Amino acid sequence: MVRIEEYADIVGQPTIDELFLLARELEGRTIQNVNSTAVGGGVAEILTRLLPLLKQLGVDAHWDVIRGDDRFFAITKKIHNGLHGVPTQLSPQEYELFLDVNRMNAESISFGDIVFIHDPQPVALVERRTVHGKNWLWRCHIDFSRPDPTIWKFLEQYINHYDGAVFSAPAFARALAIKQVLISPSIDPLSDKNRELPESVVKNIFRKFGIDRSRPVVTQISRFDYLKDPLGVIKAYQLAKKNVDVQLVLAGGGATDDPEGPIVMHQVQEEADKDKDIHVLFLPAGSDIEINALQRGSTVVLQKSLREGFGLTVAEALWKARPVIAGAVGGIPLQITHRYSGLLTRSVQGTAHAIKQLINEPEYAQKLGINGREHIKNNYLITRHIKDYLLLFISLFENGRDIVYL
């Protein structure tokens, strides 16, 4: 298990000391996290890393996962897409099933002094507030800058019963009756997905997947999901390939609550079958070393999302000092300052142009990567995330003054 002190080598001892000082303020309080999946996707990943570190700091933090059948997750997928702006309709029966599953789960969850609910799937657990009181926080990890109005109206009635809402990007703030806080997610520099790797490991993994490292490699690591636009990535690659020699790697898996994953995967595979330089890799959960190596060994990393909560894969690639081209959506512009720490694009053509630019100008690409790594180090590592969560929990017990002395 990684020890919190090990991060001092990366972020400095004073930062770790500050975390211990903050954690002391939460002595005697329990914190219950609830989300909908134990593996796959950024939320489960960050909770898996955060919980042990919070405990080492002395914070009594717990994590429960709600249970639901395929019908429930099909509904929550619709809600997810609706929040991303896709026009969505749920039948009265679907709304009822969504609430029934939440109520059923509420019976088996032990709520702490602070209840921290992640994403829309368990949002209606807040109905239990009438029984448990306590301090309820809702953390939204997904992009809902333009949510479907019907879906939003349904969720809003529950969100307004929380004490606070937490969003990953400023554009997600709504006209809510409750306090709204900005907390960006983070990456863990000591995890298998992000730690330093020997060159021999990178080399072996590229060889295992049959990718030729003597030629430029452009990689997108993402779930196979329409909103990550893997088909748009293939089009951009095809345009760029008219002028530069390049290979494309599309690698990812699917979260357990994502029924669309296999359909998109199939469409991508059909396109890839026409070109031996397109490598489609379906990576099972736990392929962290492979992802790490693919990012480290790529010439350019893409994240051509059409909608994005935050886009942790961007932070991952930047942490490895890779040049990144990404869609200017969700939390991505927070991570990339255009032409300083990466390139932001809005179209297939723009992405193709950026690919050619970075392949043809490796010094410029290297500079973008170095600047990007520094930005991630200062703002998007797990230690900053822990600090933000501790402040969020502490703020529940403080008044609203601008400056609070602890």
Added chain:
Amino acid sequence: MNPFYFYTKLDQTILLGVTASTIPGLLEGIQRVPEASIYYHTHRYLQQHHYLSPEPPNDFAYWVGQILNDAELGEQLSSIDIIRLDSIQSIRLEFVELLRAYISSSEKLRESPPGQEFHFMSCQTFAIQTPHTAETIPEFLEQLRNVSVSSLYYHVFDAKLRLGHGENDFSRWFRDGGKIELADAVARLDPYTYTLEGLRTKIISLAEKHGKD
């Protein structure tokens, strides 16, 4: 000398749900948001991009210059000399006056592309006393080398503008301890033109030079 207690500060970023897509909208927002929001948008860059400084832009200047593509107004907004202003309200008024003058003299006002509106934010600051204290200049030097940049930030920027101390905490402590020359030298620094690490190095060198006086 009386003990100097090093504090550190940690900020929680608050989303206000107030947005602007035009210059008049930005002006309206600047006029109505709380002071903590003005402080946030004029100082956030110093902390989040402390390796990029010196002279980071404030958020208003960045948005006008980069999103509205109004380079001239962006430059004017980034040139507001915050170091000579001693309250957040006076910083707010500088922006208000500049934007009002611009609006009255402009025929056509630009609008931001959808999705790139200016989002007003604010911050709640949590100040914590650290174990670092100093009663002499050598002790001060040793501690200053070890505190986080957030601690430095708190004693330099927050102390002057948000706590209303009139000058940075280090100068106040030097002055109270009779180190007038050192106090004046540190007070004369323009901290907005340094990176935070650069500022730390500069204060250390000044204390080494004048501390024995």
